[in-house]
Amino acid sequence: MPIHNAEIAAILHEVADLLEIEGENPFRVRAYREAARTVENHPRSLAEMVGKGESLTRLPGIGEDLAGKIREIVRTGTLRQTEELRERVPPGLRSLLGVPGLGPRRVRELHRRLGITSAAELERAAREGRVRRLPGFGEKTERNILEALSRGETPRRFRLASAEPAARALEEHLRGCAAVREVVVAGSFRRRKETVGDLDVVACSHDGRRVVEHFVAFGGVERVVSRGGTRSSVVLKDGLEVDLRVVPEESFGAALLYFTGAQPHHVALRDMALQKKLKLNEYGLFRGEERVAGRTEAEVYGALGLRYIEPELREYRGEIEAASEDALPELLTREDIRGDLHSHTTATDGRNSLEEMARAAEERGYEYLAITDHSRRLRVARGLDERRLREQMEQIDRLNEELEGITLLKGAEVDILEDGSLDLPDGVLRELDVVICSVHHKLRLPEREQTRRVLRALANPNVNILAHPTGRLIGRREPCELDVERVMEAAVERGCILELNANPERLDLNDAHCRLAKEMGVRIAVSTDAHGTNELANIRFGVGQARRGWLEREDVVNTRSLGELRRLLRREGA
């Protein structure tokens, strides 16, 4: 079984943590962290690249040494260096780095002076009052450690959609403060990352203290972690941490840039600034004492010789180079979307009728909506057999005569059976406007079998779209073992479309896959898989993910007019 990028990255992260606890050169530690990040973000399988003898040193942050280590991991599944480190640094110490307030320095002291190697030992030492006697520690630190341990705090990530209500409520709350001129939730939320660890709020005001006081009075606040004159940090009742920064108007753009990140993106910008003998921080871009930019982000990018870079691109995946060459993509927007190609009704497991779904889509300004109820294999959803599907097709024909602003497309979401055959006969599939196929059971097949299964389904000439290709559920279910690159090759050959499922629990394909699809020339459908009228609005999450994957209007099929779309679905004029 080839090793996954995520597993390689995990090993590199462990090396970084252990080296840090040992007190290694922090830049060396950072090099491992950056390499790990590069690996986990890389759309292609490194194991495969190693197998093909491709060079790894072209990846950012990976030199000869790390390339060799990655090759060792791919070949042996492990790294001798890690094994050696584990003998010197008890692996339990690693988990202590996750305790708020404990960094590598303090963890090392705890180990060296008190022999602590685990959270349980730390708790005991703190209870016995031994921690407070260490230099640099005190009563308060000891108490904070105990509190953090009793909360059992493991940094938890929130799905974008679960953080959104809090983000909107906070924005509104802060706008209610007279001293606030502008407020934006920045960070990974603004980059539309599929999960966020916390919210970073940037407010524009000349009275920081007043804004901070207003901020900590927000109704959802569980506890205040810190509050100063320009910055504060709180934890909300649902456990989400929120950091606020207040800056004056002339710094707002620079602060947004700083707090939107991603960190490597901003570090690279600082680097560019240094090369131009400028200094970039959250207050502006400076030449000596003089502020040359900072009011808006565009101003800062401009002063660095770059085009404005959309937040979703700021992941340090080539966007800075593209901006300097004026080669940035013109990203997909919500307004580009002309219809939804995946939806369900009460005929199976949806909550609204055909007509209700149609009207809701019409209200969104769509030209078309594909009705794609499940096939019979999905028993829990009361999936349709051929007879019931034909009944629905007739209903759609009748309804289309009444509807004026929108057209319903006749479709189905057909289960891919274990052998790769489809759950409805070709005869009826041929009569549909759009055929989606997807895997809903046997998600744990080995990669070879899963890939063969999906490839066989795509070989059916009636199939248009492969829905939620990897089957992952964010935070709940890992993606299935699937050779996504092979599937994409097949999709290109056969004119099939891959779905970017916009359900915020799925967002499948992920951003890296979208980027790969674009590079390989695979067409994408951004679809909500709505099981009710209220879910059609989930399209915004799909658009965000598409933008993170550098997708443009041309790459996405449901930006086409109905006529163009119909031609595409007949696989003509590809």
Place this chain on the structure above:
DNA sequence: GCCGTTTTCGGCCCGACTGTTTTCAGTCG
């Protein structure tokens, strides 16, 4: 450990807040 129109050595982002401190280290983002 990486990286390079300030190159193969010597840099590597930087400011706020907290707690333990009499001037600052550690942590965090």
